[in-house]
Amino acid sequence: MKRFSVQKARRIQRELAKKIVFDDRFQAENIRFVAGVDVAYVGDVAIGAAAVLEYDSLETVEYAVVRCRTMFPYVPTLLSFREISPAVSCLKRLKIEPDVVLVDGHGYAHPFRCGFASHLGVVIGKPTVGVAKKLLCGSVGEFNDEGCALIVHKGEVVGMAVITKPGTKPVYVSVGNMVSLDTAVKIVKHCAQNTRVPQPIREAHLKANREKQKLKESVEGKEVG
DNA sequence: GCGACAG
DNA sequence: ATCTTGTCGC
Numbered sequence: 001m002k003r004f005s006v007q008k009a010r011r012i013q014r015e016l017a018k019k020i021v022f023d024d025r026f027q028a029e030n031i032r033f034v035a036g037v038d039v040a041y042v043g044d045v046a047i048g049a050a051a052v053l054e055y056d057s058l059e060t061v062e063y064a065v066v067r068c069r070t071m072f073p074y075v076p077t078l079l080s081f082r083e084i085s086p087a088v089s090c091l092k093r094l095k096i097e098p099d100v101v102l103v104d105g106h107g108y109a110h111p112f113r114c115g116f117a118s119h120l121g122v123v124i125g126k127p128t129v130g131v132a133k134k135l136l137c138g139s140v141g142e143f144n145d146e147g148c149a150l151i152v153h154k155g156e157v158v159g160m161a162v163i164t165k166p167g168t169k170p171v172y173v174s175v176g177n178m179v180s181l182d183t184a185v186k187i188v189k190h191c192a193q194n195t196r197v198p199q200p201i202r203e204a205h206l207k208a209n210r211e212k213q214k215l216k217e218s219v220e221g222k223e224v225g
Numbered sequence: 226g227c228g229a230c231a232g
Numbered sequence: 233a234t235c236t237t238g239t240c241g242c
Contacts, residue, residue, distance in 0.1 A: 038232090039232075039233085040232095040233075040234095041232090041233060041234070042234095074231095074232065074233070075230095076229085076231075076232095077230070077231085079231055079232055080231095082232080082233095083232070104231085104232070105231045105232060109231090110231080111230090115231070116231070130231090132232085133231080134230090134231060134232090135230095135231085136229095136230065136231045137229090137230085137231095172231085
């Protein structure tokens with residue numbers, strides 16, 4: 001039984017894309033907290049994890065994690081429908097309200113201009129930034145002295161490739177919602193001081209994996225013993 | 226028509 | 233993403 005329709009998802013993406021806000025709707029010059037979100041999987045169980053870091057020190061001040069059943073398969077360009085539920089759930093569990101959320105995946109740099117970061121940002125009505133490790137669409141121009149290169153798709157600038165760590169591949173930054181591309185790049189650079197992937201996303205990733213291990217161990221102890 | 230395709 | 237050991241490089 002098909003529980004989803006690609007056609008229906010496409011319609012939703014086109015509607016959501018219209019609601020993306022491309023400028024800063026928060027105090028970009030005075031950020032207190034940044035969050036990162038990521039999702040891991042164990043069979044059909046999704047584990048959503050969020051981490052909140054103090055912006056200046058990049059110290060982790062809070063984690064939130066949630067488990068739920070995966071309700072959507074992974075379909076290229078439709079990733080957000082698979083990950084948005086666990087992402088929203090764990091973000092809601094946070095006690096600290098982050099000023100901006102970094103998302104593991106593209107935002108506007110998507111063939112239909114509505115990647116996971118944008119989908120999430122519009123749904124929760126908060127500032128989000130897309131940070132992907134691989135390009136989904138478009139091509140990367142020449143890198144400038146700041147380690148940045150425009151990502152252009154169908155004649156439109158959709159994001160920025162950023163070399164956050166010298167000697168490593170760039171990460172692909174794009175607007176999620178309520179954040180300008182310039183500000184998004186500044187935030188990502190600040191959060192990736194000695195790593196390729198920005199700290200908030202790494203922390204969320206690690207938290208999700210620790211939770212995944214716990215779940216796998218509890219499952220093993222059930223079927224064998 | 227063919228290939229590519231975030232996590 | 234996930235399945236997995238050792239291994240190359242900073």
